[in-house]
Amino acid sequence: MAEKVIVIADSITVGELAEKLNLPVTNLIGELFKNGIVSTINQRIDFETATIIIEELGLDVTLEKKASAGGVEHVTHTLSDKAVARPPIVAVMGHVDHGKTSLLDSILKTKTAEGEAGGITQHISAYQTIRNGRTITLLDTPGHEAFAALRQHGAALTDVVIIVVAADDGVKPQTIEAIRFAQNAHAKIVVAINKIDKEAANPQLVKTQLATEHGLNPEEWGGDTVMVEVSAKTGQGVDTLLDMVLLVADIEELKADIDTPAEGLVIESHMEVGRGAVVGLLVEQGELKPGSFLVAGTAYGKVRTLLDFASKPLKSAGPSTPVTVTGIKELPQFGDRFIAVKSEKEARSAVAIARIEHEKNAASTNITGADLLKMMNQQYESQDLNVIVKADVQGSLTSVVDSLRLIDTDGEIALRIIGSGVGNISENDVRLAADQETIIYGFNVTLPPAVKQLAARDKVQVRLYKVIYELLDDARASMEAMLAPEVVETPVGSLTIKAIFRTLKDTVIAGGEVTSGKVATGLLARVIRGKETIAETEVTSVQRQQQEAKEVFEGEMCGLSLKTSKKLLLEEGDKLEFFTRELIKRKLK
Numbered sequence: 001m002a003e004k005v006i007v008i009a010d011s012i013t014v015g016e017l018a019e020k021l022n023l024p025v026t027n028l029i030g031e032l033f034k035n036g037i038v039s040t041i042n043q044r045i046d047f048e049t050a051t052i053i054i055e056e057l058g059l060d061v062t063l064e065k066k067a068s069a070g071g072v073e074h075v076t077h078t079l080s081d082k083a084v085a086r087p088p089i090v091a092v093m094g095h096v097d098h099g100k101t102s103l104l105d106s107i108l109k110t111k112t113a114e115g116e117a118g119g120i121t122q123h124i125s126a127y128q129t130i131r132n133g134r135t136i137t138l139l140d141t142p143g144h145e146a147f148a149a150l151r152q153h154g155a156a157l158t159d160v161v162i163i164v165v166a167a168d169d170g171v172k173p174q175t176i177e178a179i180r181f182a183q184n185a186h187a188k189i190v191v192a193i194n195k196i197d198k199e200a201a202n203p204q205l206v207k208t209q210l211a212t213e214h215g216l217n218p219e220e221w222g223g224d225t226v227m228v229e230v231s232a233k234t235g236q237g238v239d240t241l242l243d244m245v246l247l248v249a250d251i252e253e254l255k256a257d258i259d260t261p262a263e264g265l266v267i268e269s270h271m272e273v274g275r276g277a278v279v280g281l282l283v284e285q286g287e288l289k290p291g292s293f294l295v296a297g298t299a300y301g302k303v304r305t306l307l308d309f310a311s312k313p314l315k316s317a318g319p320s321t322p323v324t325v326t327g328i329k330e331l332p333q334f335g336d337r338f339i340a341v342k343s344e345k346e347a348r349s350a351v352a353i354a355r356i357e358h359e360k361n362a363a364s365t366n367i368t369g370a371d372l373l374k375m376m377n378q379q380y381e382s383q384d385l386n387v388i389v390k391a392d393v394q395g396s397l398t399s400v401v402d403s404l405r406l407i408d409t410d411g412e413i414a415l416r417i418i419g420s421g422v423g424n425i426s427e428n429d430v431r432l433a434a435d436q437e438t439i440i441y442g443f444n445v446t447l448p449p450a451v452k453q454l455a456a457r458d459k460v461q462v463r464l465y466k467v468i469y470e471l472l473d474d475a476r477a478s479m480e481a482m483l484a485p486e487v488v489e490t491p492v493g494s495l496t497i498k499a500i501f502r503t504l505k506d507t508v509i510a511g512g513e514v515t516s517g518k519v520a521t522g523l524l525a526r527v528i529r530g531k532e533t534i535a536e537t538e539v540t541s542v543q544r545q546q547q548e549a550k551e552v553f554e555g556e557m558c559g560l561s562l563k564t565s566k567k568l569l570l571e572e573g574d575k576l577e578f579f580t581r582e583l584i585k586r587k588l589k
C-alpha cells in the first residue's frame with residue numbers, strides 16, 4: 001500500500017498540516033473540533049494530536065517526528081526537501097545612545113542598492129541591504145516590549161542579533177537585556193563595538209566585561225562570539241560587521257520553503273487616511289503576491305498593494321522579505337502571525353473562528369476535551385452577548401473594549417467581543433455580525449449608507465455612540481435583557497380539602513375550608529399530602545355557596561375547580577397552598 005509519509009517537528013500549525021494533507025483547512029478545524037480541540041488556522045497542534053486526527057480522518061498518511069536540531073526550538077515551519085536558502089533576519093539592539101540608529105543608517109546609506117535609500121519616505125521597521133550580492137534583512141527594534149510580545153507569540157523571528165555596545169560607555173542595563181533577548185530567542189549574537197573613532201573608546205574593556213560578566217567570549221580569545229569594532233560615524237568596520245553577520249548566518253544554514261502558502265509575522269500596523277490598514281509583514285515562508293488572501297491574527301483581506309521597504313511595488317515577496325501591504329480590512333496586531341489562504345471564503349471562516357478563539361483564549365494554545373465540555377456547559381447555563389466594536393482610533397478602541405470586559409454579570413451572561421477594530425462600520429463587520437446575533441457598537445465612527453442598508457437587510461443592530469458611558473450603559477442594558485428573570489413566589493393562602501365532588505378529564509371539583517389568607521381564581525396551588533408536596537395545579541374557579549366568587553377568605557368554606565392531570569388524584573385531607581409566581585426582570589449590580 002502506497003502510504004504517504006509526512007515529517008513534522010514536535011508541533012505543526014493547523015494551516016500547515018492542512019496544506020500537507022491537501023485538505024481544506026476548515027475540514028481540519030472541523031475534525032479537530034469533533035475531537036474536542038478548538039483550533040485556528042495558525043494554531044499549533046502537537047505531534048500526537050496530529051497523528052490522532054489523521055487516523056480519525058482515515059487518511060493513508062503516516063506522521064514521523066523530525067529529529068530535533070539540538071533542542072533549539074527555532075522551527076516554526078517544517079521545511080520540505082525543496083527548501084531554499086533565505087536571507088538572515090538581523091535585529092540591532094543595545095543600550096540607548098550606543099548607536100543603533102546610526103549603525104542602521106550607516107548600513108543603509110552605504111550598502112543599500114542604488115537609489116533605494118532615497119526612496120525611504122517613511123519610517124518602517126525593517127529594511128534590506130545587500131553585501132557582496134547577498135541580502136540581509138535588518139529589523140529596527142521597536143522597543144524591547146515589542147520583542148517581548150514577539151517572543152510571547154512563539155516566534156523566534158531573529159536569526160542574528162547585533163548587539164551594539166559603545167566603546168566609550170561599556171556594558172549597560174539594556175545591553176544585558178539585549179543579550180538575554182538574543183539568548184532566549186536562540187539567535188546568534190554578533191557584538192558591534194561602536195564609536196571606535198572616539199578618543200575615549202576602550203574596546204578591550206567592553207570585551208572583558210562581556211567575557212567575564214556575561215559569558216560572551218571573543219573569538220580572538222578563543223571564545224566563539226564574533227565581535228567587530230566599528231564606527232557608525234565614519235563607517236569603519238561596517239563592511240566587516242556585515243561579512244561576519246553573513247558568516248554566522250551561514251553556519252545556521254537558514255532555509256525556507258517557497259512552494260508553500262505565504263506565512264509570517266505582522267511587524268507593524270497602522271491606519272492611514274486613503275490607504276486604510278497599512279500593515280508591515282515579514283514573510284517567513286512562501287511567496288506573498290498582490291491579490292493573495294491573507295488572514296492575520298483576527299483580521300483578513302486581499303493584498304491590494306505589496307511594497308518593499310523602500311515603498312517600491314513588488315510582484316512577489318519571498319522568505320525574509322519585509323513588506324508593507326494594504327487591503328487588510330482591519331488592523332492586525334504586532335506579533336500576529338499571518339498566512340495566505342486560497343479564497344476570501346476560507347479567510348473569512350478562519351477569521352471568524354480566530355476571533356472567537358482570540359477572545360476566549362488569548363494566550364493558551366490547546367483546549368482539551370474537558371475544557372470544551374466545560375465551555376459547552378457554560379453555554380447552556382449562561383448566554384453570550386456577542387459584540388463587534390469599532391472606534392475611531394486605537395486608544396478609544398482599547399478603552400471601549402477594556403470597559404466592556406469589566407461589565408460584571410456574575411458570569412451569567414458572557415460578553416463576547418467577536419471583533420474589534422479601528423475605522424468605520426464596514427460591510428464586513430455586518431457580515432460577521434449576521435452570522436451570530438451580534439450587536440455592532442461604533443464609537444466616534446460612522447455607518448456608511450451602503451453598510452446601513454446591508455445591516456437593515458440582515459437585521460443586524462448597529463449602535464453608534466459618541467460618549468463612552470452611554471455605550472457602556474447600552475451594553476449593560478442589553479445584557480440585563482438577557483439575564484434569566486428571577487422567579488418570585490408570594491404565598492396567598494391555604495385550604496384543607498374536605499370533599500372531592502367530581503373528577504373530570506382535566507378538572508377536579510372539590511370543597512374545602514380556607515385555613516389562612518384567601519383563595520382566588522387564577523392562583524397557583526401546591527398540593528400537600530402529609531409532609532410531601534405531591535403536585536402543583538392552578539385554580540380555575542372558586543364558588544361560595546354554589547355561586548361563582550372572585551375570592552374566598554380565611555374561615556370560609558368554598559368549592560373550587562382545579563386544573564388536573566392524570567397524576568393529580570386529590571384526596572380528602574390534602575392541603576392546598578396558594579401562591580402567585582412572577583418572573584421579575586433582573587438588573588446587573
Ligand code: GDP
Nearest residue numbers: 095096097098099100101102194195231232233
Ligand atoms: P541609539 O539610541 O542607540 O539609536 O543611538 P544613536 O544612533 O541615536 O546614537 C546616539 C549618539 O551617538 C548620536 O549622537 C550619534 O551621532 C552618536 N554616535 C553613534 N555612533 C557613533 C560613532 O560611531 N561614533 C561617534 N563618534 N558617535 C556616534
